Amino acid sequence: DGGITQSPKYLFRKEGQNVTLSCEQNLNHDAMYWYRQDPGQGLRLIYYSQIVNDFQKGDIAEGYSVSREKKESFPLTVTSAQKNPTAFYLCASTTSRNPSTDTQYFGPGTRLTVL
């Protein structure tokens, strides 16, 4: 899992609540990413950030929000507007300096369950 930490490992949310998932990296990477993974599926990109104080929507951004106030941190908020939030959430980072060779380093993930 490299130098990326995610917390908590398991998270339970009641319907109508917002919850925030933490992602921290000590790899000095510029870019960070949030993915959602549903059972038996691949990863879908929620949001990504190439530099501090800037971020872009991915393929499934509706019902999610992010911030990038520090290079090391990229928290994801799952809002009550996300109708089906139960999933496994993965954070990743990369140096973002060479699109031809950059590989992503992943955190261990947070499993979110809506009660």
Next chain:
Amino acid sequence: SQQGEEDPQALSIQEGENATMNCSYKTSINNLQWYRQNSGRGLVHLILIRSNEREKHSGRLRVTLDTSKKSSSLLITASRAADTASYFCATAGGTSYGKLTFGQGTILTVHP
């Protein structure tokens, strides 16, 4: 929709056998990468092949890339029970600054 489509969805083999997984994609790419995921864990990068490369090796892994067919294959030789995991291909295209598009993965089970 997912860029990569992987085949087979699941593969079950005995220890010592070779495992081959295939990935197809739709648009032009800078590189194609393979990742491994143990159950309930994060992904780990295995190997990257650039669009101008045709074959690459890393230990027991061999990756091929055919850009004319928009396809790639991952071969794991002499498989071990510890290779049991899900394997994903991911493509990086254009000036995506490391942004990847993942396939749906192949679940590999290696029986001891």
